[in-house]
Amino acid sequence: MTALDRRAPALTGALSWLTSPKALEGLRLQAFLVPIGIVFAVLFAIPLAQSLYFSVTDFNGYSLDVNFVGLENYRKIFTDPSMLAGLGFTLVFAIGTTVIVTALAIPLAVLLNKRFFGRNVVRAVFFFPAIPSIAILGLVWGFILSPLGSGAINWTLDAIGGLGPVPWLSNGALAQLSVIMVAVWSSTGWHAILYLAYLQSIPGDYYEAARVDGASPRQAFFRITLPLLAPAVTVSTLLLMTGGLKVYDLPYTLTKGGPGYATFTITQSIIQSGIAQAKFGQASALAVVFMLVVGAIVAVQLIVSRRVEGRLS
């Protein structure tokens, strides 16, 4: 008996399983994953592989005649003060917006969930800042925060008490705060609507039962609303954190990264070095490092969120 003959029953078995209705059904269902698989490969896996390759070369975006430079690009990005400043502000922005928006959006959603006259209009008003392009909002806020007499906020401060002008965008710390506050202003309404959707799925019976048991509104919020909103918190904070880490348009239109490098972001650095400065290799190295940092932060955030969710529910 040959080896092939010995394996024949096993092969026949495998083949018959593959052609069985159950396996065919499984394959048919898996086929639905092919389009998203292709999208994932084209938009993520292949560019990631290319970035990894370019990050160890001196590719300048023009000449395809590239040389292997090892980890030189990685050394450069960790010794460049502007890139380190960009990394610092990006983290401050992402964490700052996530915390503040979450802290404001949940109470706002609870308020918007109550019955009052003109509720739908108020909901629309809070949602509105999420509609225009963030770059346009940056330009508009540039005028609002302007140190000139035409700057709305400084004009108001001057009118009500001769205060100011406050250097909203020309002082490093204030510029960082201003960028974060504009981002909070534009995102809070959107995230409140997200929470509102979750709030509306909480059965009213729970609150009714709590009221019968003598629970105060505060107790109802912390014992019913917040635990049942935990999945929404996970979704919202994940969106805020990932959006915050890749922020570019708002700081760029408001301050162009200044003063100095106070509001410089990693994405701005990647775009600037990769395109304007033709340092494609260096930009790729930064993109790889950035992706790892984002991946690590999001993974930690998800683990923490799941644990909190488990504890609350």
Next chain:
Amino acid sequence: MSPLQKMSPRWKVATAAAVVLLAAATGCGSGSGDGGGKTKLSFFSWESEETMKPLIEAFEKQNPSIDVEFSHAPPVAEYIAALQTRLVSGTGADVFVIAAENKTNLVQGGFVKDLTGKPFMANMSKFNTETWSVDGKAYGMSISSWSAGILYNKDLLAKAGVTEFPTKWDDFIALCQKLKSAGITPYYESLMGMPLTAAALVGHENARQGGDVDAQIFAGKKKFGDLWNGPLTTFNQLFTSGVLGKDVVSLKGEQIVDEFANGRVAMIPAGPWDVTSLREKAPKMNMVFAGVPTPDGKPFWSGAASPGWAINAKTEHEKEAEAFLTYLGSKEGVTLFNKKTAAMTTTSDVTPVIDKALEPNLQALKDGNFYLPQVAWPRVQDALNTEAVAQLQLMVQGQAKPADVAAALDNRLAQG
């Protein structure tokens, strides 16, 4: 029954759609090939279609066998990125723009044709041609230049009793103080980009030292401090003397122009691009240009040759591309361009029609009293410019000294 007849109606529609799509794709794929007996010449511009359309139409009228395919991206970063992608993927236009930001990469990458000695280059000014040359070879045809100085509101200065604009820096600071005492905001300058006043002061120092200091810096014979320390100390007096507050760091160019148009500031750094909008916003304003005052009383300007038009080294339509450049540089082409853009053209056979306020700017171009660091630097332009702007903002905030700015530029150059 034929296979087509056997098909269900749904399949027939699908097949027809596929054929149409395939035909369309094939048609599009012909790129700059022949279409209807005409040669298609692709042109990637950073001037808008509205600006270039009359020139293209006039050219096509003179050359009926050529059809110019126009495409556009706004300057600077978006244009540079789009051009870069197209060139690397082998779909670059036959004619495109060469600018300070991509000159080195285009030439080193072999993407642009050498235009040295071509008949259409004879009309170009020597300075413009040298700007777009590397190692003595010309790679771009530039038909205009610009210079920016200080634009002042003559009536506001007269209110403070000033009738003569100063040429010396100390007198300029004194003028600002005088205006301030009279309750008039004297001067605004944006630091979101390279400040034009600082650029002019550095240019003046460069001219004083012989005009080739940048070349020596890049050759390692000098440091940025040798050129920048003095002018930046002078420039910083605007802030240390209290003429300008630290908050100007966040001012955008358009905000400053609006303040000037509304008579809320007496002087601003400005260039030809501001004149048209100011004429619309403040038609009655008595505005005058002057060079940036300098320590020795010889005013200087910031300015440069405008970007050039280059021919793709891999073009299959070299003859047509040269014909197009010949037209763009011709008397008719330059006159049309000047008419559409009010640019200060510098070709030998056309006297540009410009706003009266720009006459001092044109004179500065003729005298060669202008400079722009980004154009004077032979490489690493964008990285140096970004660093210079960031450091100047810190200097204005009092967090860096002029010597720190120069040292940061040396470090940036060393990083390459």
